[in-house]
Amino acid sequence: MKNYSKVIQNIARAMLRAGLVDEVVAFGRDSPASDIIPLFITDERDVEKIVTVSYYPCSLAQLVALYGDKNKRIGMIVRPCDARAMVELAKRRQVNLDNFYIIGIECYGVLRTRNKNEEIYIFPNEMEIDGELKTLDEGILSPNCRRCEYPIPTMADVSCRIEPNGESSVTANTEKGRAVLAAANISSQQSPSDRTAIKERAARWQEKDFGELKKMNRDERLKYWLNQLDKCIKCYGCRDSCPLCYCEVCNLCPEKPLIQGGEIPPERLFHITRLMHVGDSCCNCGQCEAACPMGIPLSRLYHMLYKELSSIFGYESGLNVNSLPPISSINEEDLVKTGVDLG
Amino acid sequence: MNISKGQAFEPKILGFLCNWCSYAGADLAGVSRFQYPPNIRVIRVMCSAKVNPTYVMKALLDGVDGVFIGGCHIGDCHYAMGNYYTRRRVIMLKKVLEIMGIEPERLRLEWVSASEGIIFAEVMKDFTQVIKNLGPNPLKSRR
Numbered sequence: 001m002k003n004y005s006k007v008i009q010n011i012a013r014a015m016l017r018a019g020l021v022d023e024v025v026a027f028g029r030d031s032p033a034s035d036i037i038p039l040f041i042t043d044e045r046d047v048e049k050i051v052t053v054s055y056y057p058c059s060l061a062q063l064v065a066l067y068g069d070k071n072k073r074i075g076m077i078v079r080p081c082d083a084r085a086m087v088e089l090a091k092r093r094q095v096n097l098d099n100f101y102i103i104g105i106e107c108y109g110v111l112r113t114r115n116k117n118e119e120i121y122i123f124p125n126e127m128e129i130d131g132e133l134k135t136l137d138e139g140i141l142s143p144n145c146r147r148c149e150y151p152i153p154t155m156a157d158v159s160c161r162i163e164p165n166g167e168s169s170v171t172a173n174t175e176k177g178r179a180v181l182a183a184a185n186i187s188s189q190q191s192p193s194d195r196t197a198i199k200e201r202a203a204r205w206q207e208k209d210f211g212e213l214k215k216m217n218r219d220e221r222l223k224y225w226l227n228q229l230d231k232c233i234k235c236y237g238c239r240d241s242c243p244l245c246y247c248e249v250c251n252l253c254p255e256k257p258l259i260q261g262g263e264i265p266p267e268r269l270f271h272i273t274r275l276m277h278v279g280d281s282c283c284n285c286g287q288c289e290a291a292c293p294m295g296i297p298l299s300r301l302y303h304m305l306y307k308e309l310s311s312i313f314g315y316e317s318g319l320n321v322n323s324l325p326p327i328s329s330i331n332e333e334d335l336v337k338t339g340v341d342l343g
Numbered sequence: 344m345n346i347s348k349g350q351a352f353e354p355k356i357l358g359f360l361c362n363w364c365s366y367a368g369a370d371l372a373g374v375s376r377f378q379y380p381p382n383i384r385v386i387r388v389m390c391s392a393k394v395n396p397t398y399v400m401k402a403l404l405d406g407v408d409g410v411f412i413g414g415c416h417i418g419d420c421h422y423a424m425g426n427y428y429t430r431r432r433v434i435m436l437k438k439v440l441e442i443m444g445i446e447p448e449r450l451r452l453e454w455v456s457a458s459e460g461i462i463f464a465e466v467m468k469d470f471t472q473v474i475k476n477l478g479p480n481p482l483k484s485r486r
Contacts, residue, residue: 213442222444222481251397258397272400276439301442308438313431327435330427338417340452341434 002166004121005051007186008077011103011158011170014184015075016044021101025060025068026050026077036114038063050077052105052162054122055114059287061085062243065094075101075180079110080153081285084318085243087155088281091321094246101176104153106161108136108198109145112290123164124151124197133164138201144286144299146205151198155319210304226268228296234266237291238298244278271298279305280327281317312342354408354474358383359398361391363421364456365413371460372467379467382474383411391415391452392425396432399450400439406483409449409474413463416454426454446477 012024024041028049036057039049061082068074076086083104090097108124120140121128127136138146153159157177162168172178172188181188213221239245239252252270254261259270282302289299310316313326334342360366366387372379388394391414399410412433414426429452437447451470455463 216444218444218446219481220444221442225443258401268404269397269401272404272439272443273397276396276400276435279439280435304442305435305438308442309435312434312438327431328428330424330431334427334430338454340430340454342430 004162004166007160007162007168007170008052008103008105009047009050010186011160011180011184012041012047012050012075012077013044015101015180016041016047018183020073020180020183021075022069022072024050024075024077025064027052027057027060052121053114054110054120054127056110056285057114058241059085059243059285061089061095062241062246062287064100065089065243065246068095070096070099073099073101075103077103077105078153078156079107079285080104080150080156081107081148081283081318082243083153083156084150084283085285087318087321088244088283088325089246091324092244092246097321101180102153102156102158103180104156104159106152106159107145108151109138109141109148110286111140112142121164123162126164128164138205142286142290143205143209143297144284144289144303147202147209147303148284149195149199149202150318152195206307209300210307213300213304225301229268229271230265231294231296232265232270233294234264234270235293237293238271238288238296239274241287241291242274242278243285243287244281244283245274271296271301275301275305276327278302280309280313280315281325282306283318352475352479354382354471354479355406356383356409356411356471356474357402357407358385358411358413359388359391359394360385360413360455361393361415361421361425362387362389364415364419364454365391365463367457368413368455368459368463371457372463373460375460377461377464379464380471382471383467390420390422390425391429392420392422392432394429394432396436396439399436403440403445403449403480404482406480408477408480408483409451409470411466411470412450412452413455414452416456419456445481448473448477449480 015021027036028039028051036055059082060076060078083102089095109122118130125136126133157174158180159171169189170186172181251258259267279302284303286299292298315326360369391412394412402410414429420426433452436450440447453466
């Protein structure tokens, strides 16, 4: 089996050794028998623990926003959806991007669930299972990943591409990224990153997932969503796993007057509120759906609203720290339009 | 409201009217004795941007047949920018309704100034007719 983690281990080690960062946040194994868990690494000997597998247990962006030391410089080794979540959190003043060195790994999907017995790596067209290269079976991917259009972390400081043959190419996207690569003594390559194939896959799955709902008539659609939402056991898993749900005092808590406490299933407003809070800049990381014990297709709901709003407002979440979320900001064009819609 | 056989459907409409324009417009409609259907229940808010999207969804999920939001014309907002935000929120809300399978026509945003009593009456007549044509809120029977 090839060592796919080598390049990110090298970058993490270089960042720690050069003193660019105080700690590195990445997924890894604490011991050989340990599962994949988030690690906060301060000692460069521990970078050997960092691994890359096609499984993403939680959002690192949310972890650093909640528990990261605000005075420390942190290096992060993340997937594009988490890099986008970091940009969205920076817009909401939850993190200061100056303190972060974000190393993005190109990602073509993660698994729905992890099978502990086998190692699976996903590449654009292939997957490696226990050292054997096979054609990618899209069925094993998480549903949100199949709809993802952003496999390349252009919003991160450094983007790494790992090839099925174990080789890697690294691109610096920002000044900080160039500093990291200089410290790691790796030359930046303008990777010929081609998004057309992945966009085609995303369009196909979006058409399948959203198209089948849009084809239903209104009553069927309402019935479908009410049935789904009524499965809820109010575990707050979707809220707690969402990188964009950052409020310290949450409106959905029973102490707040919005949602009646002690009711299962909760009012439908529970999910609708969350939908309206994060729907305009959902980064489609799929953590809500992965966390849901009742199997509610939440990322389908959020991503569907995001795509609709994205086409209306021309907003793409998580790409540019200067473009603000469309529901909580207005732009120059709004000022000259007088109607009740922006058409 | 229970609909028994033979009785015409009378919708319940919740109205959020901004204190500075639409509420005064509605007041003018009353003072001027313009006739309009009595289906609207008004909540006065200081600005149309005070209307949290959650309020609208809560009303609709609890079985109100239509929600009306009235604000000042663009450029006339008492708080300078409130109605720009309302406009964007209503666009989002209509998409949420569409995705969930509720008719987006059940939500209506209009700019009504304090001098437009007649327009308020016209809008109320029109909106009530739209809701009557749509029929009762499908969520009412699914509580």
